[in-house]
Structure formats: C-alpha cells, structure tokens
Amino acid sequence: MVIKTLAHELGNIHPRAIPKIVEAMNQCHATSLESHLEGYILEPARSLNRPHPLIIIVDAIDEWQDHPRFIKALAHLSSEGTIVKFIITSRSNPRTSRLPGIDKIPMHAYPLLPLSTDTMTVYFDKYLESVPWVDGRRASAADVNKLAHLSGGLPVWASTVISLLSEQFSESPPHEILSGILERQQVGGSEGLAELYRNALLRLFRSSEARRYFRLYLGAALVLQEPLSLSEFSKLVGMLPHLVKNIHSALSAIQTRSPHGSENTVHPASTRFHLSFLEYVQAIPAENAFAISAFDSHSAVGLTCLNQIATLPLVSSNHVSGFLLQSLRSYAIKYWPFHVSHGTNRSHDEWVKTAHCSTLQAIPVDAQQRWATLFLNTLFPEAEEVMAVEEQDMTSILMEIGDNVREDGGDHWAFEVACLEVAVRLGSGCDDAWDKLGWCYYRMGKRTGSSKMFEEVVLSYRRALELRPAPHPDRSQTLNNLGDALWSLYGCNGDISALNESISHHRDALALRPAPHPDRSSSLNNLGNALKALYEHNGNTNALNESISHHRDALALLPAPHPNRWRSLSNLAKALLFQHEHNGEIRVLDEAIDLCRELLALHPSGHRYRAFSLQKLVTCLKKRFTVTGDEVDRAEIQVLQQELDELRNGR
Numbered sequence: 311m312v313i314k315t316l317a318h319e320l321g322n323i324h325p326r327a328i329p330k331i332v333e334a335m336n337q338c339h340a341t342s343l344e345s346h347l348e349g350y351i352l353e354p355a356r357s358l359n360r361p362h363p364l365i366i367i368v369d370a371i372d373e374w375q376d377h378p379r380f381i382k383a384l385a386h387l388s389s390e391g392t393i394v395k396f397i398i399t400s401r402s403n404p405r406t407s408r409l410p411g412i413d414k415i416p417m418h419a420y421p422l423l424p425l426s427t428d429t430m431t432v433y434f435d436k437y438l439e440s441v442p443w444v445d446g447r448r449a450s451a452a453d454v455n456k457l458a459h460l461s462g463g464l465p466v467w468a469s470t471v472i473s474l475l476s477e478q479f480s481e482s483p484p485h486e487i488l489s490g491i492l493e494r495q496q497v498g499g500s501e502g503l504a505e506l507y508r509n510a511l512l513r514l515f516r517s518s519e520a521r522r523y524f525r526l527y528l529g530a531a532l533v534l535q536e537p538l539s540l541s542e543f544s545k546l547v548g549m550l551p552h553l554v555k556n557i558h559s560a561l562s563a564i565q566t567r568s569p570h571g572s573e574n575t576v577h578p579a580s581t582r583f584h585l586s587f588l589e590y591v592q593a594i595p596a597e598n599a600f601a602i603s604a605f606d607s608h609s610a611v612g613l614t615c616l617n618q619i620a621t622l623p624l625v626s627s628n629h630v631s632g633f634l635l636q637s638l639r640s641y642a643i644k645y646w647p648f649h650v651s652h653g654t655n656r657s658h659d660e661w662v663k664t665a666h667c668s669t670l671q672a673i674p675v676d677a678q679q680r681w682a683t684l685f686l687n688t689l690f691p692e693a694e695e696v697m698a699v700e701e702q703d704m705t706s707i708l709m710e711i712g713d714n715v716r717e718d719g720g721d722h723w724a725f726e727v728a729c730l731e732v733a734v735r736l737g738s739g740c741d742d743a744w745d746k747l748g749w750c751y752y753r754m755g756k757r758t759g760s761s762k763m764f765e766e767v768v769l770s771y772r773r774a775l776e777l778r779p780a781p782h783p784d785r786s787q788t789l790n791n792l793g794d795a796l797w798s799l800y801g802c803n804g805d806i807s808a809l810n811e812s813i814s815h816h817r818d819a820l821a822l823r824p825a826p827h828p829d830r831s832s833s834l835n836n837l838g839n840a841l842k843a844l845y846e847h848n849g850n851t852n853a854l855n856e857s858i859s860h861h862r863d864a865l866a867l868l869p870a871p872h873p874n875r876w877r878s879l880s881n882l883a884k885a886l887l888f889q890h891e892h893n894g895e896i897r898v899l900d901e902a903i904d905l906c907r908e909l910l911a912l913h914p915s916g917h918r919y920r921a922f923s924l925q926k927l928v929t930c931l932k933k934r935f936t937v938t939g940d941e942v943d944r945a946e947i948q949v950l951q952q953e954l955d956e957l958r959n960g961r
Contacts, residue, residue, distance in 0.1 A: 312368075312376075312380065312609040313343070313347060313350050313351065313375060313380075314346075314350060316350070316351060316368070317334070317350035317351060317354065318332050318887045320351070320354055320355070320366075321354070323335075324354075324358055324364075326353035326357065326358055327357055327358055328354065329356075329357070330349075330353045330354040330356075330357045330693055331350060331354050333349070333353075334346070334349030334350045334353070334354070336813075337349060341440060342383075343382075344382065344383045344386040346383075346861075347383050347384070347386060347387060348386065348387075350745070350807070351366070351387075351389055352387060352393060352394060352396060355393050355394045356393050360439075363391060363392055363393055363394055363506055364393065364394045365394075365395055365396075365397060366394060366395070366396050366397070367396075367397045367398075368396060368397070368398045368399070369399045370399060370400070370401075370585070371398050371399065371400050372400040372401055372402055372585075372673050373522055373580065373585050377400075378758045378759065378760060379757060379758050381404075381412060381415070382757075382758065382759065384415050385394065385414040385415050388414060388415055388416055389958060391416070397892045399422060403419065404419055408595060414495065414629055423463070424462055424463020424464060425461075425464075425465065426463065426465040427458045427459060427463070428458075429463075430457070430458035430461045430463060430468060430656075431454055431455065431458040433458075433465070434454045434456060434457050434468065434472075435457060436447075437468075437469075437472045438454065438475070440472075440476065441472070441475045441476050441484050442476065442478065442484065443483075443484050443485065444483040444484060444485065447483070447484075447485040448485075449488060453488060453492060457471060457490050457491070457492070460491070460494065460502065461502075462502055463500070463505070464503065466503065466584050467502060467503055467506060467564065467585060469498055470503075470506055470507075470510070470564060470566070470584075470587075471491060471506070472512055472518075473562070473563050473564060473565065473566075474487055474491070474513075474564070475487055475488060476563075477514075477560075477562070477563035478714070478733065480499055480513070480514075480563070482513065487513065490509060491506070491509070492509060494509070501861040503586050503587075503590070503666065504590050507586075507590045507591075508600075510545035510563065510564055511524070511564075511600050514560045514561070514563060514564075515560070515600075518599065521599040521600060523549060523553050523556075523557055524557055524561075524600065525599075525601070525602060526547050526548070526549055527547060527549065527554060527557040527558070527561075527563070528557075528579065528591060528602055529602045529603070529606065529607035529610070530543070530546060530547045530602075530607055530610070530611055531576055531577075531578065531579040532579045532580075532584075532591075532592075532602055532604055532607055533604055533607045533608045533611055533649065533652070534576065534577070534578045534579065534611075535578065535641075535644075535645050535648065536578070536641060536644075536645075537569070537575045537576065537577045537578070537636060538573075538576050538638065538641060539575055539576075539637060540554050540558060540572060540574055540575065540576060540684075542637040542638040542641070543576040545614075545638050546611060546614055546615075546638060546641070547610075547611075547614075548614070553621065558576060560583075561583075564583060564587060565582045565583055566582075566583060566584040566587075567581060567582055567583075569581050569582060580759040592604060598862075602921070604652070604713045604936075605652070605653055605654070607648075607653070608649045608650075608652035608653030609653030609654060609664075609666070610645055610648075610653070611649045611653070612648075612649030612650035612652075612654070612666060613650075613653075613665055613666055613669065614642070615641070615642035615645060615649055615650075616639065616642075616646050616650065616666060616669045616670065616673075617669065618639050618642035618643075618646075619642060619643065619646055619677070619681050620669060620672065620673050620677065621672060622639075622677050622680050622681055622684070623644075636786070641686065643681060643684045643688055643760065644685065644688045644689070644725075646729035647708070647725070647729045647731070647732045648724065648725070650666050650728075650732055651727075651728045651731035651732055651735075652728075652737075652746050653834070654664075654666055654735060656731070656734060656735060656738075658735075658738040661735045661738070667735070667736075670704060670732075670736065673704070675702055675703070677770070678703075679699050679700065679701075679707065680706050682699035682701075682707050682710075682711055682890070683699055685711065686699070686711065686714060687721060688954075689715065689718075689725060690718065699711065704732075704733075704736055705733050705736045705737035705740055705743060707734070708730065708732055708733035708743075708936070709729075709730065709733050709740075709742065709743055709746060710730040711726075711729045712726045712729045712730045712733070712746055712750065713746075715729070722748070723753070725752055726750055727747070727750045727751065730743065730746055730747040730750055733746075733747070734747055734770075734773075739777060740777075740912055741778050741782075741784075742776035743776035744771070744773045744777065744789065745770075745771070745774045745784075745791075747770045748766075748767050748770030748771040748774060748791060748795065749791070751764070751766040751767040751770060752761050752764070752767045752791070752794075752795060752798075755767055755795075755798060756798070759802060760802070761799060761802035761803045764795055764798045764799040764802055765799060767795040767798075767799075768795045768796060768799060768808075771788060771791050771795055773793040774788050774791075775788045775789065775792055780822075785822060786819045786822035786823055786829070787819075787829070789815045789816070789818045789819035789822070790815070790816065790819040790829070790831055790832070790833060790836060792812075792815045793812045793813075793814075793815035793816040793819060793837075793840065794812075794836060794837060795812075795813035796808045796809070796811050796815065797809065797812040797836075797839070797840050797843065800812065800843065801843075805846060806848075809847065810842065810844075810845055811841055812839065812840050813840045813841060813844065814834060814838040815869050816836050817837060819833045819836075819837075820833040820834065820837055824880055825867075830867060831863075831864045831867040831868050831874070831878065832864075832874075833878065834860045834861070834863050834864035834867070835860070835861065835878060835881055836865045837857075837860050838856075838857040838858075838859075838860035838861040838864065838881060838885065839881060841853040841854070841856050841857035841860070842854065842857040842881075842884070842885050842888065845857065845888060846888070851892065853887065854888055854889060854892070855889075857885050858882065858885045858886065858889065861878060861881045861882035861885055862882060864878045864881070864882075865878040865879065865882055867953060871893075875912070876909055876912045876913070876919070876923075879903075879905045879906075879909040879912075880909055880926060881904075882905055883902045883905040883906050883909065883926060883930065884926075885904075885931070886898050886899070886901055886905070887899070887902050887930060887933065890902065890933065891933075894937075896934070896937060896938070897936070899930065899933055899934050900934075901933065902930050903927070903930045903931060905925040906923070906926045906930050907927060909923045909927070910923040910924065910926075910927050919953060920957060921957045921958065924950050924953060924954040924957070925954060927946055927950060928950050928951055928954060931943050931946060931947050931950070932947060934948065
C-alpha cells in the first residue's frame, strides 16, 4: 500500500512516469515487495531519464507496522543509486536497529536535531494567527518566545499546542489554555510531550465519567483495523452515539492528522494521532485515569465481535455481497479472530475462563460454517464462486481457513496467523494447529528477519513436539523444524543457547532418519550448518570437522541429477573454505573450488542462482590467488567477475 501511495505521488509530480506505473498495476499483482518496488518506483523513475537521481522522502517510517519488510526490500535497489534514492526519517537508529538486510543497504545516517528557537518562533507567529482568540486577548511576543523555548524544537509539541488553542468547543478560552501551558517548566523531549498530553487530557475530560468514556473510545480506536461510522463504532464500544460524538470531537484538539471524512467516522487511532500520544496513554501506570491497555481493548472489541457472530442469520449465496455491506457485522466477521488473538492468552487454564471461550463454544456448528464462508468471501470478494467450509468444529474450521488464506498467495498473513492463534486456544491439544502456527510465524520471520517472529515459532514448535512423542510419525519433522527455528533465532539475536538447542534437536531428528530415510540428507545438511555456525561463534574445530563430515554424507546421498545437490555442494564448499582459513591447507581450498565449479555448472546462464554460484567460485579463487599468485586464477577471476557485474547491473 505504501509503495502504491509513493507511486501515486510520483505520477502526480511526473506525469511522464504514469505509463510505467500503469504497467506495474497490470503486472505486479500478488508479487513480492521487491517486484513492487521495481515496477512501481524504479522503472517509472528510470523512464524519466533524469540527469540526477529521483529523491523520495518517506517520513516517520517506524509508524508503519510493516516497515522492516520495506527496509529489507530496499536492498534490491542498492545498485540503482543513480536512478532513485530514499530519504527516510525514523526515531530509531538504523545502524543499531537490527532490521533485516540493513547491512546490505548503502546509507548515511544523520541524527535529526531539534529545530532552532528562531524556526519555532516563526512557526508560532504564523499559526497563532489562526487561533480564535476571545476579547482580543492574543499571545504576546513574550508568550511566543516562551512557547518556542518550551517546545524544545519539537514540531509535534508545537502543533499540539496550536490544536489545543484552536479547539472550538473548549470550556476555557484560548488565553486561559495558553496561560496553563506557559506555567510549565519542562522543556521539550518526551517528558515535555507527556506533560503537555497529561494537561490536555485533564482539561478536556474533567470528570471521572468523562475519563471512563475516553478510555473506552480511545482503547477501541487504538485497536480498530478499519474506519467505522460514529453510529457503528458506538455499537462496537457499547456507548451511546452522542457520547461517542462528544469524545470524538474533543480529541480533535490532540489529533495531528485529519483522515478524509473524519468528522463522522472513527478511524484507527494510528491514522489520526501522533505515535507519541498513543505511546503515552499506553505507557502511563494502569491506575492512571487515562491509561489504555491494548490487550484489554482487543479483548473487549473481540467479545463484541463474537456476539455478532453468534447471531449470524442464514444467508443465501445470492445475498452474500449485500449482507457484507452491513458495517459492524462485516467488521466483526473479518476481524474477530484478530481481536480475540490479541486480547486473550494462549494458556489453556486462562483461556477456558474467558467469556470468549464460552461464547465460541456456544456458537452452533452451522453458524460457525456460515461465518467461515462469509469471512472467506470478505477476504476474496472477486472469487468466482462462494467459498464453503464444511468442517465440523471451530478448530478445524480455523485451520482450513488458514490453509485457504496461505494458498491464495496474497498478503493476508495477519488473518492467517489470527485464525491459527484462536485455533490453538480452542484446540490446545491439537498438534497440527500448533505446527501450522509455527510454520506461519516462520514464514514471516524469514520475510522480516524479526527475532520476535522466530521466538513465536520456537514456542509453537515446542508445543507441537510435546504433542508428538515417540514414535509419532511426524516427530522427526517437528524436531527438524524446531532446530531450524532456533538456528534462525540465533541468527537474529546471537543467543548461543538457541544455537546449542538447535544442534541438539537436529541430532535427535537425524537419529530418527536412518538411511534410507528420504529426509536424511536434509537433516545432515541442517546439522552441518548449525555446527558450522557454532564454529563461527567460538572457533570450535571439532564442530567444524563434524560439520564437514555431515555435509559429505549429505552430498553422497544426493548424486547428480538430484535437484538438491547444489545446496549440499554449496554447504560443503563453505565449510571447507572455513577449514582452509583455519589450517591454511591448499588441498582443502582446491576441493572447495572443485565443488564450486560443479555448482556453477548446475546453474547455467539465465538460471536464477547463476550470480550466487559465480560469487562462490570467485571468492574461493581469490583466496587461492592470494596464496599462490597463479595468473591463471587471476584471468579466470576477471572473466567471472565481469559476468557477475553484468548480472548485478541487469545487463
């Protein structure tokens, strides 16, 4: 969505880029983020034939939930700096963020300094003119100077002050509000913002009852996934419409954005308020009258949605689309798994005590199936026929929906994981549900490089392993999956205990896969890779020698023309390169080069792994040339490097 928004702006500013953007619209459906960047941004920018690179500014990228995927995809454009460059602002330092692929992106990081007092003075001089002052009691020059000083150079502080002073329905006139702001002593920073927000909320919501309604409203808005009309939102939170309207209007004094139609519509809070405000209300102690718990809000909204599901009427296939137009019910159909999964704990003992559990258990099977059909048709409105689900219990229904969503190939991961999260709550003893949940998180972990995702994978596969004791036929696969997850987690956070546990599980999986088990080569390679990582961590040569042994055994099980032979060739070559770097033996390096030559032969010109294989061989040849100075190696390196450069430059 963000990439398409950037493309829309690009087309508005440079109409000559529109044909390429239209071409991307026709070709990039259900393709990778990298393909979207290339189709919607790179090629349109290239078509402009500009003498200088196009500069694209992306502000506050950390407020976008999926920004790690976007950053990772930017590595795909790292060689296109003459065509397009990005200026990205974020509150986190990219160098220390551990974002996936950040080390592959050429960049310069600059700290954003606070604006100068003079700049803030100019800002206040301009926008204080728009404040509806009463009885001519305007801000003086001294007031402006004090505001500029108190702002600490933070634009969000200044814009919030202007919003508070401009609130039309405030009980206090602007000069009194200004006086209260000027009395404070804290200058700028997060503490200054927190004080400003606290005073604003105290002024806007004076009674305990008003503060209770504020928490209901903002809590629901905080977790809201789609805009709802004021009337539908009032049903969602269980508040009278006029109270919702009053809270909605009062909070306009703090909003920093005004989404289209926001006067009569409640939008997700992240599209209306600055992130610092949303963080403030979630960070203050729970006993504070303005404290918001996202978990509790998800729980409340999820229960309201479930009650909507419990009363779903029978709908004929001819009336599905019209039925889904009913706003709150449509919202409930689409998002109850999301809210329930974020507003309840996985613990079986805790889950069975919730109203969500009892409500779900009370929903008849036919109503569960009706919901599943409506849910799938909500996600896939262009499907040629109405999808039907015939499973007989909600756990199985949710698992089938997860399979359907995954197989679609679109970007519906959040719906898939939500359904599976509820499935493991309802069926805590269902090993398949835990296995599917682990795989779901694993795929996202690989896409984003997020350690949090891999932590969830580990938890899910551990539970699946508990439910698959020996001699369960899937135990070896679960051990393998858990080992992979722990290895990936180690790659994210460097936790050696995760790597050691990974090695242990891969050993157990290998023991359950004696020859001629069809997956033995996979276990050999996985154990070899984990041991290789242990050598890289602590220099344990025994681990490296064992790694080489396992990779040799794996290669022997994959004779040509086995489709996975290339992977074992690559793994063994890398391990041998490490051994050469340790002991300096040229014969070890010679063997690694022979393996890389065979690897390259398996990836002829045009193969998607051709560049990968070229790089492996070039690296090994450079190592040997450094040792021997052989001019034959130098000449081959030049030829291979030229081909590699041409591939990377798209020629």
